[in-house]
Amino acid sequence: xxxxxVDRPLPGAAARxxxxxxxxxxxxxxxxxVLGLLLFAPFILSFFGSFKSNAEITAYPPSxxxxxxxxxxxxxxxxxxxxxxxxxxDGAVSLGLMAGLxxxxxxxxxxxxxxxxxxxxxSRSVGLPLSILLALAGGVAxxxxxxxxxxxxxxxxxxxxxxxxxxxxxxxxxxAMSQPDWRRVLMAxxxxxxxxxxxxxxxxxIAMLAGGGRFWRWLFNTSVLSVMKACFQLVFCTMxxxxxxxxxxxxxxxxxxxxxxxxxxPGAVTLVPAYVLMSQLxxxxxxxxxxxxxxxxxxxxxxxxxxxxxxxxxxxxxxxIDGASxxxxxxxxxxxxxxxALLTVFILQFQAMWNDYLGPLLYLQRRDMWxxxxxxxxxxxxxxxxxxxxxxxxxxxxxxxxxLFFLFSRYYxxxxxxxxxxx
Amino acid sequence: MASTATRPGRxxxxxxxxxxxxxxxxxxxxxxxxxxxxxxxxxxxxLYISFTSYNLFEAPSxxxxxxxxxxxxxxxxxxxSLVNVFLYVIIVVPLQTIIALMLATILxxxxxxxxxxxxxxxxPSVTSSVVIASIFLxxxxxTGVVNYVFDxxxxxxxxxxxxxxxxxDPRGLFQLIxxxxxxxxxxxxxxxxxxxxxWMAIMALNIFTTAPTFMIMYLAALQNVPPPLYEASLIDGAxxxxxxxxxxxxxxxxVTLLIVVLGTIGSFQxxxxxxxxxxxxxxxxxLTPVYLVYGEALGVxxxxxxxxxxxxxxxxxxxxxxxxxxxxxxxxYIESGTEQY
Numbered sequence: 001x002x003x004x005x006v007d008r009p010l011p012g013a014a015a016r017x018x019x020x021x022x023x024x025x026x027x028x029x030x031x032x033x034v035l036g037l038l039l040f041a042p043f044i045l046s047f048f049g050s051f052k053s054n055a056e057i058t059a060y061p062p063s064x065x066x067x068x069x070x071x072x073x074x075x076x077x078x079x080x081x082x083x084x085x086x087x088x089x090d091g092a093v094s095l096g097l098m099a100g101l102x103x104x105x106x107x108x109x110x111x112x113x114x115x116x117x118x119x120x121x122x123s124r125s126v127g128l129p130l131s132i133l134l135a136l137a138g139g140v141a142x143x144x145x146x147x148x149x150x151x152x153x154x155x156x157x158x159x160x161x162x163x164x165x166x167x168x169x170x171x172x173x174x175x176a177m178s179q180p181d182w183r184r185v186l187m188a189x190x191x192x193x194x195x196x197x198x199x200x201x202x203x204x205x206i207a208m209l210a211g212g213g214r215f216w217r218w219l220f221n222t223s224v225l226s227v228m229k230a231c232f233q234l235v236f237c238t239m240x241x242x243x244x245x246x247x248x249x250x251x252x253x254x255x256x257x258x259x260x261x262x263x264x265x266p267g268a269v270t271l272v273p274a275y276v277l278m279s280q281l282x283x284x285x286x287x288x289x290x291x292x293x294x295x296x297x298x299x300x301x302x303x304x305x306x307x308x309x310x311x312x313x314x315x316x317x318x319x320x321i322d323g324a325s326x327x328x329x330x331x332x333x334x335x336x337x338x339x340x341a342l343l344t345v346f347i348l349q350f351q352a353m354w355n356d357y358l359g360p361l362l363y364l365q366r367r368d369m370w371x372x373x374x375x376x377x378x379x380x381x382x383x384x385x386x387x388x389x390x391x392x393x394x395x396x397x398x399x400x401x402x403x404l405f406f407l408f409s410r411y412y413x414x415x416x417x418x419x420x421x422x423x
Numbered sequence: 424m425a426s427t428a429t430r431p432g433r434x435x436x437x438x439x440x441x442x443x444x445x446x447x448x449x450x451x452x453x454x455x456x457x458x459x460x461x462x463x464x465x466x467x468x469x470l471y472i473s474f475t476s477y478n479l480f481e482a483p484s485x486x487x488x489x490x491x492x493x494x495x496x497x498x499x500x501x502x503x504s505l506v507n508v509f510l511y512v513i514i515v516v517p518l519q520t521i522i523a524l525m526l527a528t529i530l531x532x533x534x535x536x537x538x539x540x541x542x543x544x545x546x547p548s549v550t551s552s553v554v555i556a557s558i559f560l561x562x563x564x565x566t567g568v569v570n571y572v573f574d575x576x577x578x579x580x581x582x583x584x585x586x587x588x589x590x591x592d593p594r595g596l597f598q599l600i601x602x603x604x605x606x607x608x609x610x611x612x613x614x615x616x617x618x619x620x621x622w623m624a625i626m627a628l629n630i631f632t633t634a635p636t637f638m639i640m641y642l643a644a645l646q647n648v649p650p651p652l653y654e655a656s657l658i659d660g661a662x663x664x665x666x667x668x669x670x671x672x673x674x675x676x677x678v679t680l681l682i683v684v685l686g687t688i689g690s691f692q693x694x695x696x697x698x699x700x701x702x703x704x705x706x707x708x709x710l711t712p713v714y715l716v717y718g719e720a721l722g723v724x725x726x727x728x729x730x731x732x733x734x735x736x737x738x739x740x741x742x743x744x745x746x747x748x749x750x751x752x753x754x755x756y757i758e759s760g761t762e763q764y
Binding site for chain 2 (some may be wrong): 025028029031032035036040042043044045049050057058059060061076079103142146166170173174177236237239240242243247248249250252257258259262264265266267268269270271272273274275276277279292293296301312325327331338351354355356358362376377378380387390391393395397398401402405406412416417
């Protein structure tokens with residue numbers, strides 16, 4: 001006798017449904033494992049292949065593990081590969097200057113702000129011109145350094161000096177808008193310029209030490225460029241995103257829409273004129289050609305804007321009432337809250353620069369300025385027969401990005417998924 | 424409300440809104456400066472160059488529409504590259520979308536291992552295109568793993584497999600199919616011969632890395648489909664397939680549009696693998712527009728080519744126009760029906 005109006009399932013049907021559910025789950029697991037292995041197969045094969053000898057790597061039929069003994073010396077052999085080409089100062093100086101610029105910028109912005117003024121104030125009419133002068137002096141000094149140290153062309157050291165001067169000037173003006181303690185600003189400027197010089201010389205010397213057409217130099221180039229680009233973008237894109245997300249100003253919607261439009265310009269169109277521009281500026285084989293246009297990125301600004309818009313305004317408003325300036329609020333209140341988005345931008349841009357091929361292929365043509373991606377080209381020419389070294393090179397190129405990915409996979413995936421949902 | 428009690432040395436509150444505009448533009452200044460020079464200025468410069476003949480050493484000389492005419496009339500070169508890349512797009516974009524959807528559906532179960540497998544699936548996409556190309560350079564050898572796998576599979580069925588030189592095989596797909604029926608397509612009608620074996624090998628290589636990226640987008644979108652829809656359909660007696668076809672797919676339409684458009688834009692501009700593996704060969708069957716732009720701009724096309732910036736720029740604009748038209752049509756077609764209920 002049934003007591004409810006709903007049919008009760010028979011015991012046999014329930015058992016069958018459970019078996020089907022478990023079977024379905026098991027099938028899914030098996031499928032995922034098989035697909036995972038399939039997707040990773042090339043890397044697994046390459047890893048084992050990097051320990052094989054030349055003859056074995058092209059032998060047929062191929063085997064998974066090395067048949068004889070493992071040729072571990074393939075790896076150090078690749079480290080020692082030298083394709084010739086002397087390390088030249090102009091490239092090294094460019095790497096140093098970009099690293100130095102970032103150090104200076106960061107130091108200035110971090111140490112130049114204060115919310116309390118102790119003792120006597122330096123008046124704005126004295127502090128501001130002095131700071132501007134110092135910023136410009138920084139640009140002039142870099143220009144002179146490039147010109148004297150590398151005997152560079154006029155157009156090169158003028159444009160480099162001008163770019164650096166403009167960026168330092170922007171930093172000073174940002175501080176100026178924050179009602180700062182001008183003595184503190186001047187001190188910060190002093191420190192920044194000192195660190196600028198130190199970082200520049202340091203990176204330049206390391207670059208020269210790492211050599212010319214060698215793996216260590218290529219690794220150094222790739223690392224410095226990737227970190228610098230990601231760091232610059234963190235600073236400048238956050239500033240732009242804060243303006244879009246929080247500030248009201250005429251033209252905001254227009255500029256934002258314009259930014260979205262620029263994201264749709266195919267790279268092929270900018271290839272030719274950008275190359276012409278870089279060669280006219282004499283920025284080929286210098287880090288400037290990749291870093292200066294790369295200090296901002298529309299996609300990063302977009303991602304950060306969306307994120308900042310979602311932060312509740314209460315904390316900011318409290319900061320405003322306490323008398324904090326916009327920049328100070330950005331630095332002390334927003335940035336700590338925006339850490340996930342900042343980390344995502346850093347990781348994605350680091351990866352983008354590490355994996356970039358067309359840009360370095362165009363602008364960093366000389367052997368001592370190669371990045372790891374471009375260096376793989378030696379296996380089409382001189383090292384054509386040494387495919388086991390090719391696998392070593394591919395592994396070395398892939399491993400840092402893979403490690404970064406596995407450590408921070410959450411942020412990678414958030415970044416990509418975010419584009420999918422909001423885009 | 425925060426306390427506004429003054430402490431010794433505390434500065435006085437200044438009015439806020441007055442300088443909001445100035446500050447905003449100051450925050451935006453790096454972006455505006457860089458964009459003005461390296462985006463707006465560059466595109467305008469590109470347009471100008473496309474109407475000139477410019478070899479980087481002498482001043483550009485105006486030639487009007489000459490470059491465009493030459494590009495569009497170049498059967499062996501630019502037109503060939505357009506055909507190649509068109510075949511690429513219509514094969515790769517649907518394939519990578521479907522594979523991405525399949526991978527996402529398989530992964531879309533709230534089990535503990537989902538995070539792990541999601542990471543594993545996405546891993547290969549994280550490395551650079553030339554790293555993958557290098558590895559496949561080795562896998563695609565005549566004595567390589569791919570030929571080996573085919574060999575073993577064929578011998579399972581008792582058939583014979585002749586190893587293919589994957590990266591140097593100009594035989595077209597339709598040509599091969601025609602040959603199987605004893606027909607042949609004359610070489611003057613190269614546009615009917617279909618994608619070459621090498622071109623298809625490169626397509627496979629690329630889908631391998633792009634599908635997981637789009638899988639992530641599908642996963643995120645799948646998790647945004649409201650469960651009540653499925654529950655309601657269960658009451659109506661729908662089976663899994665009907666649920667997929669009538670609920671999941673329509674709900675995924677916006678993200679599918681995005682994936683198809685992004686995939687198209689990316690596929691039209693394929694460059695890295697072509698430059699690294701084949702240099703447009705064999706017999707121009709893997710030539711792509713961006714590779715031609717690069718080659719003409721730097722004079723590296725081989726066979727004593729010269730630098731022709733104007734031609735390169737014109738080709739780039741033709742490609743950009745084609746991409747724009749393509750994605751416009753796609754948006755119109757797929758977007759009709761993305762209204763959310």
